[in-house]
Each structure stands twice: as C-alpha cells, then as structure tokens.
Amino acid sequence: MDATQGKFVWYELMTTDGAAAAKFYADVVGWKAEKSPMPDMDYTLFYVGKDQVAGAFVLSKEARQGGAPVAWVGYIAVDDVDKSAAALKAAGGTVYRGPDDIPHVGRFAMVADPQGAVFALFKSANAGQVSPADVTKPGHGGWHELHAGDGAAVFPFYEKLVGWKKLDTMDMGPAGPYQMFGLGSGGNAIGGVMTKSPQQPAPSWIYYFNVAGIEAAVGKVKAGGGQIVSPPSEVPGGQWIVQGIDPQGAHFALVGAK
Numbered sequence: 001m002d003a004t005q006g007k008f009v010w011y012e013l014m015t016t017d018g019a020a021a022a023k024f025y026a027d028v029v030g031w032k033a034e035k036s037p038m039p040d041m042d043y044t045l046f047y048v049g050k051d052q053v054a055g056a057f058v059l060s061k062e063a064r065q066g067g068a069p070v071a072w073v074g075y076i077a078v079d080d081v082d083k084s085a086a087a088l089k090a091a092g093g094t095v096y097r098g099p100d101d102i103p104h105v106g107r108f109a110m111v112a113d114p115q116g117a118v119f120a121l122f123k124s125a126n127a128g129q130v131s132p133a134d135v136t137k138p139g140h141g142g143w144h145e146l147h148a149g150d151g152a153a154v155f156p157f158y159e160k161l162v163g164w165k166k167l168d169t170m171d172m173g174p175a176g177p178y179q180m181f182g183l184g185s186g187g188n189a190i191g192g193v194m195t196k197s198p199q200q201p202a203p204s205w206i207y208y209f210n211v212a213g214i215e216a217a218v219g220k221v222k223a224g225g226g227q228i229v230s231p232p233s234e235v236p237g238g239q240w241i242v243q244g245i246d247p248q249g250a251h252f253a254l255v256g257a258k
Contacts, residue, residue, distance in 0.1 A: 006162035006183050008144050008190065009122060010075035011207055013056035014068060015248045018044050021056050024224045024246055028217055028254070029209050030139050048139035070249040072207050074144060075108065075122040076162055084121050084161060085109040091157055101125075113157055115149035117203040136210060142255045143208035143241075144191030151195040154203075155179060158193075170236075204251070206243065211256040214240040218254075232258070 015021045022033035022044050029046075031053070036043035046054040059068050078084040081099045089095050092114035099109045099121075106124040113119070136142065148154045158164050158181075167189050170178040175197065180189040196203055211217040214232050221228060225247040232242045235255075243253045 004077050004183070005079050006164055007077045008074050008141060008207075009077045009124070010120075011054040011141055011209075012073045012075065012120070013054065013071075013250060014059050014063075014073065015056055015070055015246075015250060016059060016064070017248055018042060018056055018058045021246060021248055021250075022046075024226065025054075025056075027224050028220045028226070029211060048137065051140075053140055071118070071204070072250055072252055073110070073118060073120055074141075074205055074207055075120040078121050078123060078162060081107045081109050081121050081123045085111060088113075088121070088161055091161065093157070113148075113154055113203070115154050115203045117146055117148060117154075117205055119205055138210045138212045138256070140210050141207055142210040143253075145206045145208065145253070146191070146193045147196035147200055147204055147206060148193055149196065149203045151176065151179060151193045155181070155193055206251060206253050208241060208253040208255040211254050214242055214254060214256040214258055217256065218242055221254075234258075 013021060025031050025046065026033050031046040031048065034045050034047065036045050036055070042058055044056045045052055046056070059070070085095050085099055088111050094112040095109060096112065097110035099107055101107050104125060106122055109121045111119060111121060155166070163183070164181040165184055167180040167182050169180070172178045172194065176195050179193045181191055181193065182189050218228055218232065221244050227245045228242060229245055230243040232240045234240050239255050240258045241253060241255045243251070245251055
C-alpha cells in the first residue's frame with residue numbers, strides 16, 4: 001500500500017463464500033491466497049509473489065440483510081482520511097462507515113460519491129510501505145473504470161477530493177465520452193470515467209486485473225463457474241479486456257494480451 005494521494009492502493013472483495021472466491025481468483029488471476037492472521041476477522045489475503053495486492057472477507061448475515069452487495073471495492077489513498085471523509089460528505093457524497101483504524105495497517109472510511117458509486121478512502125499506518133512497483137504485471141490492478149450516473153458531472157468531485165487530472169477523452173459513440181484520468185496532467189492514465197448504460201442498475205466502479213493471456217483467462221472464468229458478460233474486445237495499446245461475474249455474483253474485469 002502507498003500513501004500517494006489519489007492512487008488506488010488496495011482491492012477488497014466482499015463475498016458470501018471466502019474459500020470458493022479464493023479458489024476462483026487464484027485460478028483466473030494467478031493469485032496465491034492466504035488467511036490473514038487478524039484474530040477477529042475471517043480475511044483472505046491475495047499475493048503476487050511477495051506483494052499483497054488484494055483481500056477478501058465474507059459479508060455477515062446482518063450486512064447482507066442491510067443491503068450490502070457482493071462486490072469489489074477499491075481503496076484510494078488520501079493524506080487525511082478524516083478530512084477527506086468530511087469533504088466528501090460536504091460535496092454530496094455518503095459516508096457509510098466513518099473513519100476507523102485497522103491496527104498496524106492504516107485508517108479507512110467506506111464511502112460513496114454523490115451519484116452512489118462506492119469506494120474507500122485509505123491512509124497507510126506504515127510510511128515506508130509502497131504499492132507494487134510494476135502495476136502492469138499479471139495479478140496487479142491494471143485499470144479503474146467508473147460507470148457513473150453522469151460522467152461529466154461527477155468528475156470534478158474526484159478532481160477536488162483526490163486530485164485526479166483529466167487526460168485524453170475518447171468518443172464512445174452512443175455511449176458518450178470516455179474521460180481518462182491520471183495523478184497528474186502529464187502522467188500515465190490510471191483509469192477512465194463514463195456514463196453508465198441505462199441497463200446498469202446503479203453507478204459503480206469496475207476494477208481490471210492484469211492477466212498474461214485474455215483467452216486463457218476467459219476459459220478459466222467459465223471453468224470456475226463464473227460468467228462472461230462482455231466478450232473480449234481490443235483497447236488502445238493492443239491490450240484486450242473482458243468483463244465477468246464471479247460465482248458469488250461480484251462484477252470484475254480482466255485486461256491482458258490476446
């Protein structure tokens with residue numbers, strides 16, 4: 001994890017079956033799954049080599065009854081979780097879980113933007129701890145895509161909250177503009193924002209995990225009981241992407257060479 005403002009530093013799966021999810025993603029993405037030593041929580045850590053890249057936990061019955069969905073949540077680094085959560089709320093966002101500490105790990109808050117897309121704010125407790133050096137390698141988070149209620153309207157919220165800058169814009173035809181963003185105006189793109197389709201029930205973030213080969217990964221998704229909801233398609237730069245749903249119902253995406 002990394003304390004760089006505006007950087008995605010962690011991915012967390014809220015699921016209904018931790019063991020099944022661990023096996024599925026180990027097969028599809030190539031992660032090594034290990035139980036966390038945290039004594040009061042059943043938490044699985046996902047590794048690429050020695051790098052911790054993601055985690056998963058089982059939603060409680062109470063959380064499910066309260067409407068918590070099976071889903072991936074991305075953690076965005078901020079300089080001060082409390083101040084950022086207050087600014088988010090003042091800007092029309094929602095704080096679902098107020099700032100709290102994870103012992104020896106960091107401070108976080110579970111929030112949503114003004115249009116309802118859920119994510120987390122995070123500040124590491126370990127100043128020297130950094131995120132994986134090469135996020136283009138298989139197993140790491142490679143792209144972050146917001147399907148917003150109104151992409152153009154929500155971007156200034158993130159720009160002010162975490163400092164993202166607009167980069168290139170692609171014309172998606174009937175789907176409207178696709179706004180890419182980065183940590184600085186001259187930096188590399190780390191994600192994109194678009195207006196969701198009318199068929200999508202609510203605004204949400206989709207996280208793309210790097211795989212060595214997209215076709216092989218698609219085969220593993222199907223073999224593991226997952227679904228492919230969009231066929232492989234080529235994106236600028238020669239990479240291919242695919243979106244899917246895991247066996248427990250969480251939406252995810254993959255990016256890799258064909």
